[in-house]
Amino acid sequence: MLRYLTAGESHGRALTALVEGLPAGVPLTEDYINSQLARRQGGYGRGDRMKIEKDRVSITAGVRGGLSTGGPVSLVIENRDWANWSEVMSPGDDARLDERVVTKPRPGHADLGGALKYGHTDIRNILERASARETAARVAAGTAGRALAEQFGIRIFGHVTVIGSIEISEIPGDTEEIFQRAAQSELLCADSATEAKMKQEIDRCRDDGDSLGGIFEIIVTGLPPGLGSHVQYDRRLDGRLAQAVMSIQAIKGVEFGIGFRAGRLTGSQVHDELFYSHSDGFRRNTNRAGGLEGGITNGEPLVLRAVMKPIPTLYKPLRSVDMHTKEPYEASIERSDVCAVPAAVVVGEAVVCFEIARSIAEKFGGDSLAEMKRNYDAYVNYVKRV
Structure with missing residues (x-):
């Protein structure tokens, strides 16, 4: 099985990702x-932490000569800010536990629930791990998945469609054009006129000490039909993708294809009709399902959207209660972004990449890329002949 784990704290020595099951x-x-x-750290509306950290990965195991060996891949991203936190965050008994103590939970964060769950009196033990800084490790791990998926002609790319009250006015119909336009945008938005309005909205919120969320879309092309499975709930690819994206900090909803609009339409307006020709085989003229039916890819582009809530750390803090004194206070402030939706796009791409890579590994097996490609080619030829 292809899987990964991450470890590390926001102000710890480093973030680590361990990828297991990547074929040789x-x-x-x-x-x-x-x-x-670097893409994850970009985007209009990011905070001062991005000026401190310039994330660089070290591959410490599992790769030799630029190729995976089949063993676990170890990826380490050092935190440059560690020098300023080494005494406070030290793993040894010399840690300065009396410094930078956090007792005022921030609304919208894992602070209070995590402190109660794990019995901590210093919320720093929660916020350091719950921080979205952890997603740097997920991007590193997901990029290993992207490297595998790309070997099969699969492309994964995302773009922003909504920031706050500003929604994209026109999305180019051609997927390649969406890719190219979004890649040139600070907000990963494929419509330059809408991007300008989004930036104005971000600037307004920055001046107000507030934050903004939004919606992004991820598109996956080149998928063969048959990835995922209908036979068990935890093998359905749409369920696995939804869980992966929902696990990203601040994501509050996921939909596929036309998503929630399907609940307002009739069946004849929702389902994609099937056609067949000897030259092209089975095809659909629409893709309202978003490339997935019954938890299985159907050969159409996979289309997924996710909504990100506004960052809960505000520079005009919301009201809270001190965990020790029980007195009302304004919530604690840690460095934060005004808008991190473009970064969430990159993280979303990464976790989608990894789930697609997992489904490829499950379907085509093999301990090496060459073996997987032989199995893939045989399957694609079979599908063409049906």
Whole structure:
């Protein structure tokens, strides 16, 4: 099974991702992963932490000569801010536990629930791990999945459609055009006129000490039919993708295809009709299902959207209660973004990449990329002949 784990704290020494099950022979380099880490740190509306950290990965195991070996891949991203936190965050008994103590939980964060669950009196033990800083490790791990998926002609890309009250006015119909336009945008928005309005909205919120959320869309092309399965709930690819995206900090909803609009339409307006020709095989003229039916890819582009709530750390803090004194206070402030939706797009791409890679590994098996490609080619030829 292809899987990964992450470890590390926001102000700890480093973030670590361990990827297990990547087949041998997959091209993977530090520069390739770093390009995705740089995308995660970009975007209009980011906070001061992005000026401190310039994320760079070190591959410490599982890759030799630019190719995966089949063993676990270890990825380490050092925190440059560690120098300022080494005494407070030290794992040894010399840690300065009396410094930078947090007792005022921030509304919208894991602070209060986490402190109660784990019995901590210093909320720092929760916020350091719950922080979205952890997503840098997920981007590194997801990029390993992207490296595998790309070997099968699969492309994964996301773009922003909504920031606050501003919604994209026109999405180009051609997927390649969406990719190219979004890649040139600070907000990963494919419509430049809408992007300008989004930036104005972000500036207004920054001046008010407030924050903004939004909606982004991820598109996956080149998928063969048959990834995922209908036979058990935890093998349905739509369920696995939804869980992966929902696990990203601040994500509050996920939909596929026309998503929630389907509940307002009739069946004849929702379902994609099937056609067949000897030259093209089975096809659909619409893609309202978003490339998935019954938890299985159907050969159409996979289309997924997610909504991100506004960042809960505000520079005009909301009201809270001190956990120790029970007195009312304004919530604690840690460094924060005004809007992190473009970063969430990159993280969303990463977790989608990994779930797609997992489904490829499950369907086509193999301990090496060459073996998987043989199995893939045989399957694609079979599908064409049906």
